[in-house]
Amino acid sequence: MPDLIERRLILAxxxxxxVLIGGAWASIRSSHLLASNEARVSQSLELLNALETVxxxxxxxxxxxxxxLITGRPEYLEPFNRAPGLLRxxxxxxxxxxxxxxxxxxxxxxxxxxxxxxxxxxxxxxxTRRDRGFSAAQEMVLTERGHTTMxxxxxxxxxxxxxxxxxxxxxxxxxxxxxxxTTFRLMVASLLVxxxxxxxxxxxxxxxxxxxxxxxxxxxxRAAAEAASRAKDDFLAIASHELRTPLMSMGLQIQIVxxxxxxxxxxxxxxxxxxxxxxxxxxxxxxxxVDRDSRRLGDLVNGLLDVTRIASGQFxxxxxxxxxxxxxxxxxxxxxPDPRRGPAISIHIAGPLVGGWDRVRLExxxxxxxxNAIRYGGGQPIRIDGRGEDDGVVLTVTDSxxxxxxxxxxxxxxxxxxxxxxxxxxxxxxxxxxxIVEAHGGAISAKxxxxxxxxxxxxxxxxxxAIPPDQVI
Amino acid sequence: xxxxxxxxxxxxxxxxxxxxLADRYQTDSASNGFDALAQLNRQAYDMVLLDIRMxxxxxxxxxxxxxxxxxxxxxxxxxxNPDLSALARRLGVxxxxxxxxxxxxxxxxxxxx
Numbered sequence: 001m002p003d004l005i006e007r008r009l010i011l012a013x014x015x016x017x018x019v020l021i022g023g024a025w026a027s028i029r030s031s032h033l034l035a036s037n038e039a040r041v042s043q044s045l046e047l048l049n050a051l052e053t054v055x056x057x058x059x060x061x062x063x064x065x066x067x068x069l070i071t072g073r074p075e076y077l078e079p080f081n082r083a084p085g086l087l088r089x090x091x092x093x094x095x096x097x098x099x100x101x102x103x104x105x106x107x108x109x110x111x112x113x114x115x116x117x118x119x120x121x122x123x124x125x126x127x128t129r130r131d132r133g134f135s136a137a138q139e140m141v142l143t144e145r146g147h148t149t150m151x152x153x154x155x156x157x158x159x160x161x162x163x164x165x166x167x168x169x170x171x172x173x174x175x176x177x178x179x180x181x182t183t184f185r186l187m188v189a190s191l192l193v194x195x196x197x198x199x200x201x202x203x204x205x206x207x208x209x210x211x212x213x214x215x216x217x218x219x220x221x222r223a224a225a226e227a228a229s230r231a232k233d234d235f236l237a238i239a240s241h242e243l244r245t246p247l248m249s250m251g252l253q254i255q256i257v258x259x260x261x262x263x264x265x266x267x268x269x270x271x272x273x274x275x276x277x278x279x280x281x282x283x284x285x286x287x288x289x290v291d292r293d294s295r296r297l298g299d300l301v302n303g304l305l306d307v308t309r310i311a312s313g314q315f316x317x318x319x320x321x322x323x324x325x326x327x328x329x330x331x332x333x334x335x336x337p338d339p340r341r342g343p344a345i346s347i348h349i350a351g352p353l354v355g356g357w358d359r360v361r362l363e364x365x366x367x368x369x370x371x372n373a374i375r376y377g378g379g380q381p382i383r384i385d386g387r388g389e390d391d392g393v394v395l396t397v398t399d400s401x402x403x404x405x406x407x408x409x410x411x412x413x414x415x416x417x418x419x420x421x422x423x424x425x426x427x428x429x430x431x432x433x434x435x436i437v438e439a440h441g442g443a444i445s446a447k448x449x450x451x452x453x454x455x456x457x458x459x460x461x462x463x464x465x466a467i468p469p470d471q472v473i
Numbered sequence: 474x475x476x477x478x479x480x481x482x483x484x485x486x487x488x489x490x491x492x493x494l495a496d497r498y499q500t501d502s503a504s505n506g507f508d509a510l511a512q513l514n515r516q517a518y519d520m521v522l523l524d525i526r527m528x529x530x531x532x533x534x535x536x537x538x539x540x541x542x543x544x545x546x547x548x549x550x551x552x553x554n555p556d557l558s559a560l561a562r563r564l565g566v567x568x569x570x571x572x573x574x575x576x577x578x579x580x581x582x583x584x585x586x
Contacts, residue, residue, distance in 0.1 A: 240554065241553040241554070244571075252486060252490060252493060252576065255575070259496075294573075316559065333578075360571075
């Protein structure tokens with residue numbers, strides 16, 4: 001979903017960018033057009049102005065000449081004397097202004113010629129009046145040549161003005177057209193950009209809505225996952241309870257039967273009722289098997305629940321104050337309920353060794369090690385040593401049995417590894433023991449040489465970490 | 474002879490524990506916290522063996538009530554709850570037994586009291 005939105009946003013952005021570039025180009029182009037039209041319009045206006053100046057200067061010159069012809073007073077000649085100097089730059093400017101227009105250039109050439117003729121005529125009549133008097137000059141004026149030339153000049157200027165005015169009209173119309181088309185283009189560009197913006201906005205809003213839905217989905221999924229996790233926890237608690245409760249009452253019932261038989265057997269022996277005693281003895285043996293099996297089943301259920309909790313990261317130790325000697329004594333009592341049976345176990349704890357440990361869990365570890373030593377120790381004596389060391393304690397459980405297969409030794413503390421193919425259990429005991437010791441910040445290891453027994457060593461810090469490291473294997 | 478009050482809603486467990494402990498201890502039973510409280514008001518006990526999950530007033534509820542009413546009696550918690558030792562510590566109870574447990578361990582605890 002999000003990549004479709006991305007594609008559409010990129011497309012909309014590209015379109016908007018193109019439209020903006022197009023709009024900018026159109027507006028630059030039309031302002032160039034407007035500027036050049038503007039220049040040409042002002043050129044036309046200047047040209048018209050220059051033509052007027054030429055006409056006015058030449059008229060002034062003629063007026064001055066007439067005044068002088070009539071009165072003979074030289075001060076009337078002032079405009080006439082000034083005229084050539086004024087006309088020359090104006091005519092030069094006209095040459096430049098008409099450079100791009102062949103028709104006007106042609107007319108200008110004619111105009112210049114007429115102006116030259118007129119100036120020549122004026123000069124001659126002024127000279128005649130000065131040298132030969134009024135009548136001679138009058139004669140020259142009466143030839144009408146000056147008048148004709150002046151008409152020529154007026155006509156040329158009128159033609160040029162008419163032509164330039166027409167051009168000016170066309171340029172003004174062009175400018176207006178350019179301006180309006182630019183306005184139109186800019187309007188279209190604005191509309192397109194506006195449309196693109198609306199598109200952006202809709203896509204953006206839709207994207208945000210989708211994102212919101214996506215986030216909502218994720219939090220829903222997280223809530224579902226949390227609910228599932230809670231359900232798993234609940235299941236674990238219920239499973240523990242439901243599995244253990246019947247085991248509890250079953251175990252108790254077996255213990256009742258066993259004790260009842262034991263009592264009757266004692267009575268029977270005392271009364272020398274041999275036959276009954278034999279029968280009871282057999283019954284007791286059978287019941288002992290059931291008793292052992294029920295305890296083993298209980299241990300298996302406990303072990304499986306522990307492993308499940310380790311796997312789901314819920315395994316914790318609860319450090320409190322505990323003493324190693326007490327833990328070992330209690331563990332030995334559990335692992336070997338009847339001291340008269342099984343191998344001899346000697347306990348050597350160097351003084352009270354108090355630490356911040358989870359008593360119940362450590363006892364579980366020692367029970368496991370002692371049970372293993374009894375099971376695999378070949379009936380030989382077992383020795384348990386405890387001593388302080390630096391800022392911790394060391395506990396060793398040593399048996400004198402056949403030792404551990406060297407191939408198995410490195411895998412001993414993994415899950416589902418068992419001592420021998422024929423050994424019972426799921427192979428969870430040492431794995432759970434390792435996790436308990438590690439949760440205390442300690443380490444457990446095994447040493448063995450074939451034929452020379454095995455030694456399990458636990459190193460524990462005096463204080464287990466408050467928050468145990470969360471290692472899930 | 475020590476007097477023990479067994480509090481558990483599982484009648485099989487209560488009955489069988491009673492039978493097993495009968496030789497060496499005097500036992501009474503209650504099926505929930507309220508029953509137990511009534512018994513404790515009537516009679517002094519050397520120890521209460523207390524389950525956690527029970528209908529009505531549960532184990533933690535009873536412990537709280539006993540603490541409020543200043544009725545001093547040693548308590549041993551027993552439960553199938555996997556977090557039993559943590560729970561016991563939170564409740565200020567130092568002794569706990571995770572079900573199932575062999576009766577010898579319970580006897581050892583009672584004898585230590």
